[in-house]
Amino acid sequence: xxxxxxxxxxxxxxxxxxxxxxxxxxxxxxxxxxxxxxxxxxxxxxxxxxxxxxxxxxxxxxxxxxxxxxxxxxxxxxxxxxxxxxxxxxxxxxxxxxxxxxxxxxxxxxxxxxxxxxxxxxxxxxxxxxxxxxxxxxxxxxxxxxxxxxxxxxxxxxxxxxxxxxxxxxxxxxxxxxxxxxxxxxxxxxxxxxxxxxxxxxxxxxxxxxxxxxxxxxxxxxxxxxxxxxxxxxxxxxxxxxxxxxxxxxxxxxxxxxxxxxxxxxxxxxxxxxxxxxxxxxxxxxxxxxxxxxxxxxxxxxxxxxxxxxxxxxxxxxxxxxxxxxxxxxxxxxxxxxxxxxxxxxxxxxxxxxxxxxxxxxxxxxxxxxxxxxxxxxxxxxxxxxxxxxxxxxxxxxxxxxxxxxxxxxxxxxxxxxxxxxxxxxxxxxxxxxxxxxxxxxxxxxxxxxxxxxxxxxxxxxxxxxxxxxxxxxxxxxxxxxxxxxxxxxxxxxxxxxxxxxxxxxxxxxxxxxxxxxxxxxxxxxxxxxxxxxxxxxxxxxxxxxxxxxxxxxxxxxxxxxxxxxxxxxxxxx
RNA sequence: UGUCUCAUGGUGUAACGGUAGCACAACUGGUUUUGGUCCAGUUUGUCCGGGUUCGAAUCCUGGUGAGACAACCA
Numbered sequence: 347x348x349x350x351x352x353x354x355x356x357x358x359x360x361x362x363x364x365x366x367x368x369x370x371x372x373x374x375x376x377x378x379x380x381x382x383x384x385x386x387x388x389x390x391x392x393x394x395x396x397x398x399x400x401x402x403x404x405x406x407x408x409x410x411x412x413x414x415x416x417x418x419x420x421x422x423x424x425x426x427x428x429x430x431x432x433x434x435x436x437x438x439x440x441x442x443x444x445x446x447x448x449x450x451x452x453x454x455x456x457x458x459x460x461x462x463x464x465x466x467x468x469x470x471x472x473x474x475x476x477x478x479x480x481x482x483x484x485x486x487x488x489x490x491x492x493x494x495x496x497x498x499x500x501x502x503x504x505x506x507x508x509x510x511x512x513x514x515x516x517x518x519x520x521x522x523x524x525x526x527x528x529x530x531x532x533x534x535x536x537x538x539x540x541x542x543x544x545x546x547x548x549x550x551x552x553x554x555x556x557x558x559x560x561x562x563x564x565x566x567x568x569x570x571x572x573x574x575x576x577x578x579x580x581x582x583x584x585x586x587x588x589x590x591x592x593x594x595x596x597x598x599x600x601x602x603x604x605x606x607x608x609x610x611x612x613x614x615x616x617x618x619x620x621x622x623x624x625x626x627x628x629x630x631x632x633x634x635x636x637x638x639x640x641x642x643x644x645x646x647x648x649x650x651x652x653x654x655x656x657x658x659x660x661x662x663x664x665x666x667x668x669x670x671x672x673x674x675x676x677x678x679x680x681x682x683x684x685x686x687x688x689x690x691x692x693x694x695x696x697x698x699x700x701x702x703x704x705x706x707x708x709x710x711x712x713x714x715x716x717x718x719x720x721x722x723x724x725x726x727x728x729x730x731x732x733x734x735x736x737x738x739x740x741x742x743x744x745x746x747x748x749x750x751x752x753x754x755x756x757x758x759x760x761x762x763x764x765x766x767x768x769x770x771x772x773x774x775x776x777x778x779x780x781x782x783x784x785x786x787x788x789x790x791x792x793x794x795x796x797x798x799x800x801x802x803x804x805x806x807x808x809x810x811x812x813x814x815x816x817x818x819x820x821x822x823x824x825x826x827x828x829x830x831x832x833x834x835x836x837x838x839x840x841x842x843x844x845x846x847x848x849x850x851x852x853x854x855x856x857x858x859x860x861x862x863x864x865x866x867x868x869x870x871x872x873x874x875x876x877x878x879x880x881x882x883x884x885x886x887x888x889x890x891x892x893x894x895x896x897x898x899x900x901x902x903x904x905x906x907x908x909x910x911x912x913x914x915x916x917x918x919x920x
Numbered sequence: 921u922g923u924c925u926c927a928u929g930g931u932g933u934a935a936c937g938g939u940a941g942c943a944c945a946a947c948u949g950g951u952u953u954u955g956g957u958c959c960a961g962u963u964u965g966u967c968c969g970g971g972u973u974c975g976a977a978u979c980c981u982g983g984u985g986a987g988a989c990a991a992c993c994a
Contacts, residue, residue: 387994488922536923563992584926672944676932679926679987685931686932686944688944690944731957774953804953816953886954888956916955
């Protein structure tokens with residue numbers, strides 16, 4: 347299936363979410379309308395797991411032509427910041443999705459939620475509890491034993507109304523009182539044991555500032571927010587499954603208390619299994635820990651599984667969307683192999699990234715029969731996968747650099763590269779023969795001497811000769827020095843967060859970042875193309891991998907991040 | 921000693937009572953001026969037991985295993 351087909355929504359839609367929505371549509375629910383939402387809490391940066399959810403929600407919204415709301419679930423002022431709001435909007439846009447109208451906020455509905463809470467109190471379905479968090483927790487019971495009633499459970503409606511208003515007016519300190527729903531302390535579902543609806547938090551909120559000092563809990567906010575917006579399908583991850591009865595209970599109560607709401611579309615929560623990737627961590631808490639402990643450079647460190655990290659690493663939005671499609675959706679727990687992500691970016695960049703020449707661990711080669719001072723400009727195609735990308739020229743001179751690992755003294759016959767007495771092709775230039783090497787006192791090779799065969803220039807008849815190896819190279823005099831950052835997985839363990847008695851940081855890979863400063867790139871690399879729609883410049887360094895220009899790069903000192911290496915069947919053979 | 925959810929190759933995901941397919945990974949071979957790409961091919965699977973049925977991955981039942989739930993987080 348082509349990438350175009352995926353982007354044009356031509357894929358057969360077989361996942362269970364489509365099936366559930368189709369069922370609702372067939373039953374004539376919601377007048378055939380579908381509206382989804384993506385509801386992040388602005389307390390951290392989005393990661394690849396959110397990308398799956400974004401692709402799912404916006405993909406469904408687009409597919410059924412109903413659209414998707416972006417809603418910030420901002421009911422906890424102590425954790426939420428506008429920095430996160432901004433980064434989330436940037437990431438969603440970069441991934442290629444548009445939300446309906448302006449972004450919305452749960453805090454937009456604080457007054458409505460408060461009014462509904464009052465309605466529930468009046469209906470005898472909610473009460474103010476004066477106990478501490480510890481006392482309430484102690485009464486809650488356990489999953490296998492029922493809870494006990496709060497001594498405040500049967501307060502009069504008048505007293506509850508009065509106390510709740512005084513909570514709102516700021517007459518109490520944090521934690522002194524809460525509003526709880528009156529449901530069933532013996533329910534086998536812990537979430538139905540008189541769950542908290544409101545708590546007191548005297549804190550500055552990033553939007554409502556100091557207007558409120560009581561804030562609704564997730565359960566008393568999310569379903570109603572969906573309902574207010576006319577969301578038809580509220581798609582979330584599996585851990586919210588146990589919340590679904592409560593999600594429905596609150597909606598039932600407000601509709602019963604205010605019957606005109608009965609006419610509105612009823613939102614439905616459906617859960618799916620979240621994305622897990624091996625060799626990384628995927629919780630905002632752990633990612634924040636890496637940032638705060640300066641284990642990584644920040645949320646957008648190219649080793650992070652965040653969307654901003656993947657962007658800085660060089661991943662394209664298209665590759666992430668294809669990835670989200672390939673991993674599928676289901677309700678069973680899953681751990682996706684990172685090799686699938688890597689496959690997706692290689693597939694995309696193979697088609698789109700121009701090929702340029704760069705040597706990242708250089709050793710000097712002198713072509714002894716090539717005239718000193720002469721420069722021969724060779725033509726090189728920018729992308730063998732796409733002729734329309736054109737070509738550019740690169741300078742061939744007497745002194746060039748090749749990759750140190752492309753030479754081996756006394757190499758086995760399986761080594762298709764340079765050794766004394768052997769011929770190799772310098773791609774887009776000439777066939778050369780290695781005549782000798784010079785070493786320093788440590789035995790390190792300082793120079794390789796070759797002769798070239800003038801009849802074997804690329805494109806000439808004589809170049810059709812079979813030669814075992816083809817190497818990349820750059821001219822010593824013309825190439826530009828660059829810095830290259832190569833990344834490896836951040837963790838050495840497949841499931842760093844999966845060990846009960848060990849901290850995930852115990853499995854950090856000490857070699858996850860390798861910075862190389864003695865690297866050289868052909869002078870005209872910018873003529874090869876490489877400018878992508880998102881403004882990021884991406885290239886294939888011939889025979890090495892895909893690289894992109896880092897945000898800290900300057901014209902004088904280019905810095906490249908390695909997105910992913912090329913597949914390498916030689917290193918496996920070794 | 922609770923409630924809910926889940927179980928298909930190494931990893932994901934299809935098959936909706938009628939030939940277990942696809943992708944990634946792995947491995948062969950071919951092409952190749954990237955040990956890339958591309959092409960052809962190979963290996964590997966329905967958790968276990970019983971039942972219903974002409975026929976079960978699918979329906980029923982009993983096990984087993986995994987996950988979620990006891991935040992004034994979302």
